[in-house]
Amino acid sequence: ELKVEQNPLFLSMQEGKNYTIYCNYSTTSDRLYWYRQDPGKSLESLFVLLSNGAVKQEGRLMASLDTKARLSTLHITAAVHDLSATYFCAVTNTDKLIFGTGTRLQVFP
Amino acid sequence: EPEVTQTPSHQVTQMGQEVILRCVPISNHLYFYWYRQILGQKVEFLVSFYNNEISEKSEIFDDQFSVERPDGSNFTLKIRSTKLEDSAMYFCASKGDRVGDEQFFGPGTRLTVL
Numbered sequence: 001e002l003k004v005e006q007n008p009l010f011l012s013m014q015e016g017k018n019y020t021i022y023c024n025y026s027t028t029s030d031r032l033y034w035y036r037q038d039p040g041k042s043l044e045s046l047f048v049l050l051s052n053g054a055v056k057q058e059g060r061l062m063a064s065l066d067t068k069a070r071l072s073t074l075h076i077t078a079a080v081h082d083l084s085a086t087y088f089c090a091v092t093n094t095d096k097l098i099f100g101t102g103t104r105l106q107v108f109p
Numbered sequence: 110e111p112e113v114t115q116t117p118s119h120q121v122t123q124m125g126q127e128v129i130l131r132c133v134p135i136s137n138h139l140y141f142y143w144y145r146q147i148l149g150q151k152v153e154f155l156v157s158f159y160n161n162e163i164s165e166k167s168e169i170f171d172d173q174f175s176v177e178r179p180d181g182s183n184f185t186l187k188i189r190s191t192k193l194e195d196s197a198m199y200f201c202a203s204k205g206d207r208v209g210d211e212q213f214f215g216p217g218t219r220l221t222v223l
Contacts, residue, residue, distance in 0.1 A: 031209075033211075040219075041216070041217075042200060042214050042215060042216045042217050043152070043200065043214045045211065045213075048211060050209075088151065088152065090152075094165060095140065095157055095164060095165065096142065096154040096157055096165060096167075097142075097144070097152075097154060097212060098154065099151045099152040099153070100151065101151050102150075102151050
């Protein structure tokens with residue numbers, strides 16, 4: 001059974017600081033997604049990573065994928081309050097998405 | 110920009126009652142999905158649907174659940190006799206038929222079972 005784990009589960013960080021969220025998955029998958037979810041809202045797609053070594057960046061967020069290690073990272077650079085949300089990684093398994101446990105990020109002044 | 114829509118946004122029901130959650134996928138999409146998210150937890154796959162039949166379902170999707178595409182636009186999830194533990198956010202998603210197409214999620218329906 002494919003399992004997807006994230007750490008940390010909770011992250012409280014100061015504005016301007018950098019941090020990395022980790023996503024590990026247990027079996028091979030052909031693509032990995034990162035989503036953002038605000039409280040009570042739906043899932044907003046941030047990145048799709050397809051191949052080993054893939055790196056994508058959007059603003060203060062950068063995602064990377066190491067398929068050999070079955071590891072993806074979401075790096076936050078110079079955090080701002082607007083980044084406060086829950087971040088999920090998800091991998092495809094057959095046609096469905098298997099989600100990680102989520103990382104709740106809180107950015108404070 | 111086309112989007113997945115869901116109704117209602119919030120449904121409150123009594124335990125044992127039947128509920129139907131409705132979704133309108135993006136118009137040219139052919140693959141449809143339901144996921145659920147219990148408050149504060151991760152998103153879990155329930156069922157996938159293609160060509161008018163279930164492609165795959167999870168252990169959560171037991172005999173109490175059913176899905177249907179009653180017409181060319183709606184995709185529904187029915188829970189026959191709701192339980193307290195069915196309280197969750199239910200997300201519908203749809204996807205096109207090109208290789209690599211991404212699933213697009215609807216805004217969700219919050220189901221509260223009392």
